[in-house]
Amino acid sequence: MRKILLSTAAVGLIATPALAEISDGKVKIGILNDQSGVYADFGGKYSYEAARMAVEDFGGTVLDAPIEVVTADHQNKPDIASNIARQWYDTEQVDTIMELTTSSVGLAVQALSQEKKKITVNTGAATTELTGAQCTPYGFHWAYDTHALAVGTGGALVKEGGDSWFFLTADYAFGYSLEEQTGNFVKSQGGTVAGAVRHPLATTDYSSFLLQAQSSGAKVIGLANAGMDTQNAIKQAAEFGITAGGQRLAALLFTLAEVHGIGLDAAQGLTLTESFYWNRTPESREFGERFKERTGVMPNMVHAGTYSAVTQYLKAIEAAGTDETEAVAAKMHEMPVDDVFAQGGKVGPNGRLIKDVYLMEVKAPGDVTEDWDYYNVLATIPGDEAFLDPAESGCPLVQ
Numbered sequence: 001m002r003k004i005l006l007s008t009a010a011v012g013l014i015a016t017p018a019l020a021e022i023s024d025g026k027v028k029i030g031i032l033n034d035q036s037g038v039y040a041d042f043g044g045k046y047s048y049e050a051a052r053m054a055v056e057d058f059g060g061t062v063l064d065a066p067i068e069v070v071t072a073d074h075q076n077k078p079d080i081a082s083n084i085a086r087q088w089y090d091t092e093q094v095d096t097i098m099e100l101t102t103s104s105v106g107l108a109v110q111a112l113s114q115e116k117k118k119i120t121v122n123t124g125a126a127t128t129e130l131t132g133a134q135c136t137p138y139g140f141h142w143a144y145d146t147h148a149l150a151v152g153t154g155g156a157l158v159k160e161g162g163d164s165w166f167f168l169t170a171d172y173a174f175g176y177s178l179e180e181q182t183g184n185f186v187k188s189q190g191g192t193v194a195g196a197v198r199h200p201l202a203t204t205d206y207s208s209f210l211l212q213a214q215s216s217g218a219k220v221i222g223l224a225n226a227g228m229d230t231q232n233a234i235k236q237a238a239e240f241g242i243t244a245g246g247q248r249l250a251a252l253l254f255t256l257a258e259v260h261g262i263g264l265d266a267a268q269g270l271t272l273t274e275s276f277y278w279n280r281t282p283e284s285r286e287f288g289e290r291f292k293e294r295t296g297v298m299p300n301m302v303h304a305g306t307y308s309a310v311t312q313y314l315k316a317i318e319a320a321g322t323d324e325t326e327a328v329a330a331k332m333h334e335m336p337v338d339d340v341f342a343q344g345g346k347v348g349p350n351g352r353l354i355k356d357v358y359l360m361e362v363k364a365p366g367d368v369t370e371d372w373d374y375y376n377v378l379a380t381i382p383g384d385e386a387f388l389d390p391a392e393s394g395c396p397l398v399q
Contacts, residue, residue: 022065035073038228054310078108103127103174123305135395143305150182152273166218167196170225255300308341350395
C-alpha cells in the first residue's frame, strides 16, 4: 500500500506542472496605442486587427488554452498608459502588452512591466532607449527604431549631397532621440547640423517653426516627428515654398499610412525608411491583401510588426511549454524570427529585433499602376548596419 501511495504521489508531482502551464487558463494580449490622435492611422485600430489576425493564423489557442486580444487608447499620455497597464496586469489577467506607439508611453509601460514581471513588445515606439539605457529583461523592441531611420533616410540624403541639416522636432522622447541619432549620423558622414526647433505634439500651426528652418539655409530640413504632425508639416512647407526654394524635406518617420493620408502629389519624391512593404515579395503581397480585405488599408511596418510580435510571442509560449514570463522571455531571446515581416531575424541580448530595413522613394502619381503601390525600393539595409550593436547600445544587461 505504501508503494502504491508513493507512486500515486509521484504521478501527482509530475502532472502538477502540466496543469499550471498556462496561468488563468488563457493567454491575454493587450494592444495599447493611440486610437484617436496623431498616430491613429500609424498604428491604432489597425495594429489591433493585426494582432487578432496573428492569433487567428496561429489557430486561436496555444498549449490548448484560448488566446484573447484586448485593446485601449492611451491618448499619447504616459500616465494614462501606465494606469491602463496597471489595471490590465492587476485585475484583468493581461499577460503581455504590445504596440505602445509614442516613446514616452513605451518607456513608461516597459518600466512598469519590469516591476510586474511582464513582457512588453514595442512595435510603435521609436526611441533606442528602449533597448539602451532603459532596457529590461522582459522588454523587446520589434519594428524599427530611431537609429535605423537615421542610417536609412539620413544616410541616403547625405550621399545625395544633403550635407547640412536643420531639425523640426516633436517635443518629447521620440523626437529628441530621432534628432540626436540622425544628427550624429549626418556628422559622422562629414555633414553639419545648423540647429533645431521643437514643436508640441499634435500642433496644427508650423509656420514659425518652418520659417526658422527656412532661414537656417540648411540643405535638408529633417522632420523628426511622425503621423499627422509630419503630414501637416509637409503640407505647410509647400505653402511656404520651401522645397521650391531648393531645400529638401526629410520625413524621418513616414510610413505607407501617412503617404496615403497626404496623397502622392504632396509625398512624391520623398525618401523614407520602413522595415516592411506589402508589395516587396509574393509572401508580403499575400499578407497585405489579406490585411486590406479585413481593414480596408494596406499594412505599414507597425501593423506588420505587431502581427510578427504576437506570432513570435505565441511561438515562444509553445516552445517554453508555459506562459511563465522568465521562460517565455528566454525563448524570445533565443529563437530566430522567420515570418512575413522578418526573414532571418535575430533578437539581441538587449531585446532588439535585428532585421533588414528598406530605403524607399515615394512614386510620382503617374508611376503608380495599382492602389497602394506607392514605393520604389531603393536599397536593402542589412539589420546589422541598420540597428546598433547591442554591445554599443548602453543596455546594462549586455555583457
